[in-house]
Amino acid sequence: MEEWNETYEQWLEWMDQGAYLNLREDLNEENPANVAEFLEELPVEKKLFVFRLLSRDMAADAFSFLDNDTQEMLVTSISDNEVRNIVDNMFLDDTVDFLEEAPPELVGKVLRNTHPETRKLINQFLHYPENSAGSLMTVEFVxxxxxxxxxxxxxxxxxxxxxxxxxxxxxxxxxxxxxxxxxxxxxxxxxxxxxxxxxxxxxxxxxxxxxxxxxxxxxxxxxxxxxxxxxxxxxxxxxxxxxxxxxxxxxxxETTEDMEKMAALLPSDDEYLKTPVTKLAKNRIVWLCVLMISGTLSSMIIGGYQSILDEAVQLATFIPVLTGTGGNAGSQASAMIIRGMALDEVRPRDSLRVLGKEIQVGLICGMLLGTLNMVKQTIFSPATNVMVDLTVSISMGAVVVVAKAMGCLLPIGAKVCKLDPAIMAGPLITTVVDAVALLIFFNIASSLVL
The missing domain is CATH 3.10.580.10 (CBS-domain)
Structure with a gap:
């Protein structure tokens, strides 16, 4: 990295000094990915000039590594002959990748300047469904x-x-x-x-x-x-x-898309720093609204058991602990199952085995957490009603077991319904588990406390 920084600074220095022959010679001997990175960092008015210093082969190789914005700017600015040189020297799959993201006028310019046989192949590739194997392939093989x-x-x-x-x-x-x-x-x-x-x-x-x-x-x-x-x-x-x-x-x-879905975001192919604020908000507000509306279910449950809280006010202070623990337990399970399905290690037919395993894990974790909570309350909050402490500890154990079970079954259910299992992670599963945790808590409380 340090060596690359020195090279980058040297290129900038040659540009300032007007030593373009040195710059051209060095660029054409460099790795195309590094040349592309250098071009992307340059001001717009200098990108085209430096790009034209590149040899025909280097220009084509570096072009395939550039981001979409820089590619579109260059194709818009260069001559038809230069476009033809780039396309002729690029691998077909790289050309198709660029054209899939380019606006129609640039697609037309590129296609006009390609050999008829290449144009026919490009059109064939562009008609394959998006994200299919056909849209990824190249025809340059032996x-x-x-x-x-x-x-x-x-x-x-x-x-x-x-x-x-x-x-x-x-x-x-x-x-x-x-x-x-x-x-x-x-x-x-x-x-x-x-x-x-x-x-x-x-x-x-x-x-x-x-x-x-x-x-x-x-x-x-x-x-x-x-x-x-x-x-x-x-x-x-x-x-x-x-x-x-x-x-x-x-x-x-796919990893990026799954991460975005797990964080309750609409997937986007755009780079973060190049995405307008309005689009970022649009990608987030949909799931925020869904989660807010679904979160009202927890409020309704609490309201339905208000009489229990009136009788034992201390119970209310433990609601955040229970829902938080349940959400974390569910998220752990769902993350493991989603990863397993992504790697094809877990399939829907394995649902009973997975459920049995997660219930066992939930029992172990639930008993340990419940016991730890009882010890904590005894030492640090001796004034709390013992039955309240017992209610919270038992509820915590039960919530962890149920959360683990839901955390593994919901992603598998999504897969069976032809949905992306990643949507059943993070915020969504936490919201569902919160509601279930409250129902468990209040039902146990009604038996032990009242």
Missing amino acids: HLNEAMTAGRAMELIRKIGLDKETIYTCYVLDRKNRLIGVVPLRTLLLADEKTRVGELMEEDVIRVTTLDDQEEAAAVFRKYSLMALPVVDGEERLVGIITIDDIVDVIDE
């Missing part, structure tokens, strides 16, 4: 036929490999372009040159279809530790591959 020898395959890879996004895994197709096997580059390198690809390939190929959800593709990558994943159509024809860099982006997006 494909072989089974009759080819290992030596001939290596010659082909040397010839076309530079334009492919990955060459580490090669795909074997039949005459109808159906995927029949895969062969790692390492296998080809170590094999006898006269050995046929059909003898070297692995026929059991892990694949997804174009319409599979991107989360399913991410789960496959995670389960099998893949670097690339073939994508086939309904007739098992290979139409593209998904590479690990795209899946990392998907995992990042």
Whole structure:
């Protein structure tokens, strides 16, 4: 990081001094991701100038790392010929990623300046459902036929490999372009040159279809530790591959979305500092209203048991402790289950096993918390009615058990109903558990205190 800061300062110094030849030479030898970061930090009036210092290859590579705002600004400002150079040198999936977020006029400008075959592929990709495997894939992959020898395959890879996004895994197709096997580059390198690809390939190929959800593709990558994943159509024809860099982006997006839902926010793809205040408020107010309205249920329950509170005023002081403990216990369980479902470790069919496990955890935690509360009250609040202390301790144990059970069942229920389990976390489950905790508390109190 320190070395990068020194490089960044050096580039700024060269810009101030007008040493543009030095800047150009250094930029074109740098990692494209670092060049993109440097461009994003520059004032708007300097971005275009510095971008035009880049070589054709570096401009295309760095462009794919830029944020959407900078990409749109550059495409709007540069000439048609420069747009053509960028598109021709970018991998197809990076071009599609940009166009999916770009306004219509920029999409038109890019498509006008692409080769007809590339334009056809881009349009095909743009018509795949959003967040599907088809929308993620690239067509820059190496494909072989089974009759080819290992030596001939290596010659082909040397010839076309530079334009492919990955060459580490090669795909074997039949005459109808159906995927029949895969062969790692390492296998080809170590094999006898006269050995046929059909003898070297692995026929059991892990694949997804174009319409599979991107989360399913991410789960496959995670389960099998893949670097690339073939994508086939309904007739098992290979139409593209998904590479690990795209899946990392998907995992990042899905994690962010789940975090936002768990915090009772509407998901947003925008960066925080670039999001207008009005949009931030809009993303939050919906769930705040839902939680406020659902929170009135707790007020209604308290009002319905007002007579109990009138008889034992001390009970009211323990309501925040009980509801807080219940909410925390429920949130712990829901967080674990949501994570388990995200990693495909927990499935709806496991609901009874999960429920049994969480009830056992709840019993242990509930008994310990109830006992600790009784000891605390005895030592620090000896003036409190003993039956009130007993009521709170028993209620706390029961609330923890019920909260753990609800915390595991609600996310599983959401999954069964085709909803995102993440919505059953944090604020929402706390609100539900609060109401249940109050019902348990007042019913136990009516038996022990009154």
